[in-house]
Amino acid sequence: MTERPRTLYEKIWDAHIVEQRPDGTCLIYIDRHLVHEVTSPQAFEGLRMAGRKVRRPELTLAVPDHNLPTTRRVGENGARLPIVDPRSAEQLAALEDNVAEFGIPYITDIAAEQGIVHVIGPEQGFTLPGTTLVCGDSHTAAHGALGALAFGIGTSEVEHVLATQTLQLKPSKTMEVRVEGKLGFGVTPKDLILAIIAKIGAAGGTGYVIEYRGSTFDEMSIEGRLTVANMSIEGGARSGLFAPDEKTFAYLKGRPMAPSGEAWERQVAYWRTLRTDEGARFDRSVTLDAAEVAPSVTWGTSPEDVVPITGVVPDPQSFADPSKQTAARKSLEYMGLEAGTALSDVAVQHVFIGSCTNSRIEDLRAAAGIVRGRKVSPGIRQALVVPGSGLIKHQAEAEGLDRIFIEAGFQWREPGCSMCLAMNPDKVPPQERCASTSNRNFAGRQGPGARTHLVSPIMAAAAAVTGHLTDVRELMREGEPA
Amino acid sequence: MEPITRIHGRAYPLGLKNVDTDAIIPAEYLKTIKRTGLGRHAFEAIRNDPANLFDDPRFKGAPIIIAGDNFGCGSSREHAAWALLDLGVTAVIAPSFSDIFSGNAFKNGIVTVVLDQAAIDRLMEVAQDHPITVDLETMTVTSPLQDRFAFELDPFRRECLMQGLDEIALTLTSEAAISAYETKTRSLG
Numbered sequence: 166m167t168e169r170p171r172t173l174y175e176k177i178w179d180a181h182i183v184e185q186r187p188d189g190t191c192l193i194y195i196d197r198h199l200v201h202e203v204t205s206p207q208a209f210e211g212l213r214m215a216g217r218k219v220r221r222p223e224l225t226l227a228v229p230d231h232n233l234p235t236t237r238r239v240g241e242n243g244a245r246l247p248i249v250d251p252r253s254a255e256q257l258a259a260l261e262d263n264v265a266e267f268g269i270p271y272i273t274d275i276a277a278e279q280g281i282v283h284v285i286g287p288e289q290g291f292t293l294p295g296t297t298l299v300c301g302d303s304h305t306a307a308h309g310a311l312g313a314l315a316f317g318i319g320t321s322e323v324e325h326v327l328a329t330q331t332l333q334l335k336p337s338k339t340m341e342v343r344v345e346g347k348l349g350f351g352v353t354p355k356d357l358i359l360a361i362i363a364k365i366g367a368a369g370g371t372g373y374v375i376e377y378r379g380s381t382f383d384e385m386s387i388e389g390r391l392t393v394a395n396m397s398i399e400g401g402a403r404s405g406l407f408a409p410d411e412k413t414f415a416y417l418k419g420r421p422m423a424p425s426g427e428a429w430e431r432q433v434a435y436w437r438t439l440r441t442d443e444g445a446r447f448d449r450s451v452t453l454d455a456a457e458v459a460p461s462v463t464w465g466t467s468p469e470d471v472v473p474i475t476g477v478v479p480d481p482q483s484f485a486d487p488s489k490q491t492a493a494r495k496s497l498e499y500m501g502l503e504a505g506t507a508l509s510d511v512a513v514q515h516v517f518i519g520s521c522t523n524s525r526i527e528d529l530r531a532a533a534g535i536v537r538g539r540k541v542s543p544g545i546r547q548a549l550v551v552p553g554s555g556l557i558k559h560q561a562e563a564e565g566l567d568r569i570f571i572e573a574g575f576q577w578r579e580p581g582c583s584m585c586l587a588m589n590p591d592k593v594p595p596q597e598r599c600a601s602t603s604n605r606n607f608a609g610r611q612g613p614g615a616r617t618h619l620v621s622p623i624m625a626a627a628a629a630v631t632g633h634l635t636d637v638r639e640l641m642r643e644g645e646p647a
Numbered sequence: 648m649e650p651i652t653r654i655h656g657r658a659y660p661l662g663l664k665n666v667d668t669d670a671i672i673p674a675e676y677l678k679t680i681k682r683t684g685l686g687r688h689a690f691e692a693i694r695n696d697p698a699n700l701f702d703d704p705r706f707k708g709a710p711i712i713i714a715g716d717n718f719g720c721g722s723s724r725e726h727a728a729w730a731l732l733d734l735g736v737t738a739v740i741a742p743s744f745s746d747i748f749s750g751n752a753f754k755n756g757i758v759t760v761v762l763d764q765a766a767i768d769r770l771m772e773v774a775q776d777h778p779i780t781v782d783l784e785t786m787t788v789t790s791p792l793q794d795r796f797a798f799e800l801d802p803f804r805r806e807c808l809m810q811g812l813d814e815i816a817l818t819l820t821s822e823a824a825i826s827a828y829e830t831k832t833r834s835l836g
Contacts, residue, residue, distance in 0.1 A: 180832075183821065183824050183825055183828045184821050184824045186803070188801075188802050188803055190801075190803045192818060192821055192824065192825070194825070194828050194829075194832075203677050203678075203724075204677075204723065204724065204725065206680035207680065207681065207682050207725075210680070210681075215815070217815070220825075231674075231677075232678065250678070252678035252679070253678055255678070255680060256678050256679075256680055259680050301723055301725075302722075302723055303721065303722050303723040303747055305723075316747075317722075317723035317747055318723060318747070318750075319723055319724075319725035319728070319747060319750060319751035319754065320725040320751075321725060321751065321754035321755070321814070322750065322754070324815065325814060325815050325818065328815050328818075328819070329815060329818045329819060329825065330825065330829075331818060331821075331825055333803070333814060333817075333818060335801065335803075337746075367665055367717055367720055368665070368716055368717035368720065368743055368745075371717065371743055371744075371745060371746055372746060398721075398747075401717065401720065401745065401746075403746045403747060467665050467667075488662075488664045488715050488716065488764075489664070491663075491664075492663065492664055492665060492715075495663075586669075586674045587673065587674050587675060588674040588675065588677060588678070605667075605669070605721060607667045607669040607670065607721060608667075608669070608670060608692060609669050609670070609673050609692050610669050610674075613673070613691075613692065
């Protein structure tokens with residue numbers, strides 16, 4: 166008897182079933198758990214109140230990122246500088262106390278390896294193909310770039326994983342997103358994922374796990390795949406998967422927490438089996454032609470509100486769905502934009518290059534390539550480059566990227582979530598506009614009243630030097646790497 | 648968790664689609680280390696408008712929200728569910744919910760009721776002047792105007808809600824199976 170062909174998702178799911186109930190709910194084993202300061206204090210408090218222990222502390226890794234200021238953390242005398250906001254300080258201190266009390270491995274705020282939780286997981290080799298990985302953060306989907314079934318969970322689930330190393334879950338539906346061909350000049354993985362979200366809608370992936378397939382993704386770097394998988398949740402999908410391949414193995418080999426020696430060989434042999442079988446069925450398939458994707462920008466307050474940079478702000482009347490018409494009108498009012506305005510005429514006052522979506526070395530190199538020899542426009546009040554981790558920052562400095570940014574007028578910061586979510590001092594003031602490499606353009610996301618335009622790192626760099634949303638291709642020479 | 652069988656009262660006719668978690672509770676308020684006290688910051692941007700629904704005396708304290716597609720999209724912050732609970736909301740009716748939000752809601756005893764857009768449109772009208780009832784026993788949403796909309800709920804979730812079960816305690820009854828799984832798969836140890 167031959168086995169039924171299975172998708173990659175089904176293979177990982179099946180390998181993690183501890184128990185299955187008649188109604189289809191499964192107890193799923195969780196191999197890896199990342200913890201940060203924001204979504205964990207109430208989970209630890211819950212354990213304490215119930216007198217419960219952490220079942221497998223060594224399978225969890227904690228790091229602070231959301232609240233941390235991205236300014237200097239250590240003073241001249243080598244001592245930690247205080248966190249000014251008392252509530253941030255309290256939450257960060259709670260994490261330190263909790264990891265000490267429950268014996269959880271911890272990367273401190275001043276460690277060289279500190280960074281955004283979704284940057285350090287892959288970087289440390291904590292994220293591995295075929296594992297189940299969770300974190301109290303919706304951008305956990307990022308880790309799917311390495312072939313991990315990774316998804317965001319709420320704090321009750323954080324507590325559940327800490328106590329039991331499992332979750333009670335129902336299987337998801339599967340969606341194939343197939344993209345073939347080469348991305349055009351000046352077009353990046355960020356533009357591609359924005360195009361995918363525009364196509365399926367912000368709720369299009371609800372109930373699904375996406376598998377990204379096709380030659381465009383095969384050719385894509387691990388950094389690019391991390392950007393794509395990261396934003397799966399902006400299309401509604403809790404997880405996005407890439408089948409692990411030679412690039413994945415090359416990326417992971419030698420990382421501190423990845424297996425080594427004989428264990429490495431054994432794991433790679435297993436990882437090679439983690440591919441969707443010929444003939445396996447997806448519940449839904451979506452296809453895109455890579456050549457049709459342009460450098461893109463969001464105009465509204467949902468990540469599905471995407472247009473090419475050569476386009477104009479759409480007329481709300483142009484949407485077929487009446488609820489989308491209402492939403493678009495509200496978005497334009499919030500964004501201070503009028504239908505018909507060319508996106509490239511929209512001035513910005515802030516530029517943010519960072520976040521778990523676009524803060525990796527490849528992103529910084531690409532942005533620096535645009536910035537090199539140019540200056541930040543006088544109309545820009547704040548231009549931040551925030552590396553995703555201390556190791557990336559160090560690497561960028563070794564390559565001289567920091568000098569390029571600083572000489573152009575950017576601020577070169579310490580790693581953290583920074584201006585992505587208005588939880589630390591990096592914010593966009595009310596009614597001001599930001600070209601941002603982050604993942605969400607929700608109303609208020611970068612600060613109350615702040616107006617966010619999501620773009621790729623090179624598009625953010627282009628906006629910084631011109632002072633308005635700009636088609637980055639005008640600043641590039643054909644044939645140069647993007 | 649308190650067992651729930653029926654939610655009855657006025658409903659905020661919000662109606663918007665893609666109500667995201669940043670709209671429900673902005674990140675600034677996630678700095679708390681407690682679950683309580685978030686209600687006063689719920690929907691802060693909407694409540695900056697003096698004519699907003701949430702402070703309208705007709706609806707104040709309503710236990711139900713009626714919304715558009717994709718309610719709770721965005722972040723995994725359970726603070727969104729805690730903020731609703733603290734506001735007094737124990738049921739949300741919408742055509743669709745984000746996966747993470749509906750899980751968080753359920754774990755806090757908030758019922759997420761999926762109805763089609765036509766039913767939502769009707770309830771939006773009814774809610775202007777009348778209370779609504781969400782009944783887990785009969786799996787219906789009803790109004791005093793004889794409206795009756797049936798909904799579906801995952802049987803496991805329904806049982807947990809109606810019995811007020813502690814999911815961790817439930818999972819820990821599978822301790823032997825978890826240990827057996829760990830013994831079988833030492834690959835990551």
